[in-house]
Amino acid sequence: MTPFLEKALAVFESGKLLDVEYRIQNLKALYAWIQEQESEIEKALFADLAKSNHEAFMTEIGIALSEISYVKKHLKKWARQQPVKTPLSLFPAKSYKLYRPYGPVLILSPWNYPFLLAVEPLISAISAGNSAVVKPSLKTPHVSNLLLKLAEEVFPNGDVQVALGNHALADTLLSEPFRLIFFTGSPNVGRHVMELASRNLTPVVLELGGKSPCVVDESANLELAAQRITFGKLTNAGQTCIAPDFLYVQKSVKQKLEALLVKAFKAFAPQGANTETLANIIDFPHLQRLQNLVQNEKVLLGGKASGKKFAPTLLSDVAWDSPVMQQEIFGPILPILSFESEAEMLAKLQTLPHPLAFYVFTSNKKRVQNIQRELHFGGMCVNDTLMQIGSPELPFGGVGNSGMGRYHGEAGFKTFSHEESVLERGTWLDLDFRYPPFTDAKKKLVHFFLK
Secondary structure, three states, X not given: OOHHHHHHHHHHHOXXXXXXXXXXXXXXXXXXXXXXXXXXXXXXXHHHHOOOHHHHHHHHXXXXXXXXXXXXXXXXXXXXXXXXXXXXXXXXXXXXXEEEEOOEEEEEOOOOOOOHHHHHHHHHHHHHOOEEEEEOOOOOHHHHHHHHHHHHHHOOOOXXXXXXXXXXXXXXXXXXXOOEEEEEOOHHHHHHHHHHHHOOOOOEEEEOOOOOEEEEOOOOOHHHHHHHHHHHHHHHHHOOOOOXXXXXXXXXXXXXXXXXXXXHHHHHOOOHHHOOOOOOOOOHHHHHHHHHHHOOOEEEEOOOEEOOEEOOEEEEOOOOOOHHHOOOOOOOEEEEEEEOOHHHHHHHHOOOOOOOEEEEEOOOHHHHHHHHHHOOOOEEEEOOOOHHHHOOOOOEOOOHHHEEOOEOHHHHHHHOEEEEEEEEEOOOOOOOOOOOOOOHHHHHHHHHHHO
């Protein structure tokens, strides 16, 4: 057993994390630290990904602060004993549910939102009363070192630890008997995480990705759609698990929408790949991968790299079997495909793996209902992109290839808690229909209670 798990287990077994007030104090301390270190977090995010201060606060720091505020406000209510109804057949009795922490949990966070996607699941883990070990990505060393500083300064007693190291350390931690493992990353790595966790029968939460569609029909507000699609695609240079991965537009409005998208892309990144506020691509292998994806495609805009940045790129008339449609893009490239009818659109999307997010721009309420009935996805946003992640009332997570498990707000508290069922029977009355001898009268009572 590594020192990380040993310490996490000792902290949990001390019993202090069972105290809800203690958890709230930890959340308050975390909130205060993030506020105090805001400029340092922004510097670290710029050093690792060239994120502007505006984008760093809007997409990472601010969301983390908002999540803590929401959880602090509601935690006492969530942690209470939850009474439920008791069947008449069990009278006299009362029934209720308890939410108990799992114990030491492991959080594996990715590089694309290296601060938020380490801290947000950590907030859920703390709220539920777990001790935690966070293993951040090697690709974002400045943020990872800042997370280590966070753990040392906010949680000096070891309630939260940060483990810095390579893939070998990650595999070692995954092979240990943590009580829960939370992973954010690609489906391929998610399979590896699940395989290692299965050896200890450790439950896993997998927050993955996939090719999230963005459908635009002829009834949509096209100018607004172009603005909001551009925001969703180019935030963090497209390195977002819920970014619209491809655009599926009705043929009757395709040409007009393409012109509006060219305009919106240019406004977002007026210098193309040289736009200062455009985030970096994480490394040169990813840059080369993006460059390969646009080869032999009809490029409306962009398509070139400069340094560690890749120009916002629009591809028109893309074929379903083209390389850019065979993998999650995870970059500022938007392929455009078209459909004639709703039936054609639904039939095609039904053949694809379930995405983490689904976007539709339309004023046709019936179309929204048809999509909800016919297709499966982690979450849906109508007439916007990315913004569903901003509500702590909405559980976040995938389905099938895009993941399993939910978090944010109460969903995160429940994910990091074991829901225990309790039945308390009274002793002042004991109906004897379950004991022999089994008479016809007793059989009638059983039928009365259980049919």
